[in-house]
Amino acid sequence: MKKTIPLFLILIYICTACAKSTPERPPTIPFEEIDWENAGAYKDKYILSQERIEGEVRYINDIDILIDEALKAVREKMQESYEKGELPWDAYAANDAELYSFKGNGYYISKIPITTYCNNLNMLLDNFSLSVFNEDMTVQAEIYIENLNNINPKIHFNANRSVPITAEEMPDMEFIKINVYNPPHNTTMFLGEDNHIYGLSDNTKAMYDIYGDVFNALPEDMRFSYNKIIDKRNLIWVEYEK
Numbered sequence: 001m002k003k004t005i006p007l008f009l010i011l012i013y014i015c016t017a018c019a020k021s022t023p024e025r026p027p028t029i030p031f032e033e034i035d036w037e038n039a040g041a042y043k044d045k046y047i048l049s050q051e052r053i054e055g056e057v058r059y060i061n062d063i064d065i066l067i068d069e070a071l072k073a074v075r076e077k078m079q080e081s082y083e084k085g086e087l088p089w090d091a092y093a094a095n096d097a098e099l100y101s102f103k104g105n106g107y108y109i110s111k112i113p114i115t116t117y118c119n120n121l122n123m124l125l126d127n128f129s130l131s132v133f134n135e136d137m138t139v140q141a142e143i144y145i146e147n148l149n150n151i152n153p154k155i156h157f158n159a160n161r162s163v164p165i166t167a168e169e170m171p172d173m174e175f176i177k178i179n180v181y182n183p184p185h186n187t188t189m190f191l192g193e194d195n196h197i198y199g200l201s202d203n204t205k206a207m208y209d210i211y212g213d214v215f216n217a218l219p220e221d222m223r224f225s226y227n228k229i230i231d232k233r234n235l236i237w238v239e240y241e242k
Contacts, residue, residue: 028060028126039120040183050212058123070145073155082240088157104135106239110229115222118179129162131229166198171226
């Protein structure tokens with residue numbers, strides 16, 4: 001008579017095999033601990049490689065928790081500034097009319113983070129930005145969170161737009177933010193879901209080579225589109241306490 005193996009034992013075996021085949025990735029290096037001199041000397045900085053990313057990329061751990069913590073800090077700062085009649089961010093990149101449009105009844109924060117992949121390091125940098133909109137969604141500003149590995153991450157409020165113009169012009173396309181460090185310059189670009197580079201001049205784009213499906217090799221939660229950012233399901237309405 002044939003012996004049958006209980007189904008739960010088969011499932012345990014399969015799950016164990018899957019766990020063994022999935023490598024644990026090392027965490028993101030804190031910004032202040034990065035050897036930037038060595039990173040700047042990386043010889044293949046102009047090559048984006050699917051194989052390299054899949055083999056060694058470092059991720060941001062627990063980004064959902066970090067987003068929740070950032071949202072709490074943002075609410076506190078926005079409320080404090082509202083009560084003092086001040087603005088929480090620097091005004092260098094926008095006019096007063098745009099900045100003071102946040103003095104209404106409240107504002108929206110998008111829960112979709114924009115993270116950055118550094119090609120020199122093959123790593124997501126320990127920072128991300130969130131978009132904040134005034135109550136009629138006509139003005140956008142940036143909440144920038146860095147030093148994520150510290151007990152108290154640093155939060156900056158900027159009048160800059162966190163979403164690139166390219167993404168607004170192609171609102172359905174998904175993008176990933178890419179950084180390349182070529183001392184003394186830092187270059188930021190956006191990789192589209194079509195694995196084409198956006199946000200650079202044609203001459204600068206010609207310097208880069210893309211091998212394989214880099215877009216899908218990078219973490220899925222790095223992807224953003226303008227429509228995803230402004231989707232009502234991803235927006236949090238925060239009303240000022242009066």
